[in-house]
Amino acid sequence: MLIGLDLDNTLIGYDQAFLAVAAEMGLVATDFTGTKADIRAALRARPGGETDWQRLQGQVYGPRIDLAEAMPGSCDFIVRARALGHDLVIVSHKTRTGHFDPTGTDLRQAALGWLERQGYFSRLGFARDDIHFEDDRAAKLARIRALAPAIFIDDLAELLDDPDFPAATRAILLDDWAKVSARVLT
Ligand SMILES: [Mg+2]
Structure with a gap:
């Protein structure tokens, strides 16, 4: 899935x-x-x-x-999901630049650099095309609808509860990765 x-x-x-x-x-x-x-x-x-x-x-x-650090248990979840043959995709609401950063750093490139250093494109098996950056919540929801994942995991209840969140996708609110792992990967 x-x-x-x-x-x-x-x-x-x-x-x-x-x-x-x-x-x-x-x-x-x-x-x-x-x-x-x-x-x-x-x-x-x-x-x-x-x-x-x-x-x-x-x-x-x-x-x-x-x-920044990997959320505890997140990498273990990904490794386990891959071992079970699941496909993974990342959908982020992240604007390209922040309003209050005088250096004008590209926030998406910064996040991609972080993912690369954490091994997302090597040991965790992601391709660049598996990472989607959207400008706002509506665009993020549209991307999730287009991708139609079986499950979507997010720390924000408002996104999962949004009327535009796809009904066919199981919404999982992240509390603790070990608990999510037990609920989802069994
Ligand atoms: Mg979030």
Whole structure:
């Protein structure tokens, strides 16, 4: 069967990168601990925080994506799915450039570089054509409808619950990859 996968916060985990870059940019104390959501809450709670948050995102999704990590269990899932003979495709809502990154880094190229360094095009068996970048949620849903995967896995409930999400595709909300693996690959 064909399995569709979201990219950001489904395959790529950004918590460590947000923490490191926020401290580096002087936006949080160097001993600050917490997830991406904790950092966002801390920044937005102060004046000008929204702009700082967007500047930070521009760095983490672009030039500093090297600090992002594979979501725990995601590579094991892919290896197991391949061993069972399933096909895999990635559909991401990712604009080409961020609004608050003065370096103008191509966010899609940055993500492709990350995937390459993680072995997606070697040991994990993806071809470049298996990775689809779309400009917004509507285009992402249209791509999922066109590909018609048996299953689509995403960390965002709003996408899976959207009326335009294809009825014939089984929607799986990512909580924990080991649990998803047990539900899907049996
Ligand atoms: Mg996501």
